[in-house]
Amino acid sequence: MVIYITIILAFVLLQLVKETYPRIHSIVYTIYIFLFLTYIFTVLIIPYVSQYISVIPANLLPVFKLLLFSVVLLFLSKIIEELFLDYEYTSLASLFTFTTKAILLIVWLNHMQQFYDKFLSILGLLS
Structure with missing residues (x-):
């Protein structure tokens, strides 16, 4: 209230x-x-x-933190993008949104690196 x-x-x-x-x-x-x-x-x-x-269980805590970080960052990005659009900075708004998505992609790829290594090693053993 x-x-x-x-x-x-x-x-x-x-x-x-x-x-x-x-x-x-x-x-x-x-x-x-x-x-x-x-x-x-x-x-x-x-x-x-x-x-x-x-x-949250300890083994799910890193994923929960990353999900929360992603949601908060996307929420902030949307607010700042609308603020830029209000001031007619459309190219800066789209650049900000693209940068935010790229940051989230890099963070998630770094987090999933161990999974990719194990998955690719299993695929290498199968062939």
């Missing part, structure tokens, strides 16, 4: 800034987005994740 009230108050304040000082509206809007994301992560996501990490 507090989050919804914060969003509504921020919307009202952003509209006030937009009407009174239209030149600094985009700067205030960008600062607000990043401050709000920081608040969401520190108050909601990090405590809930740390609470559920103790429940």
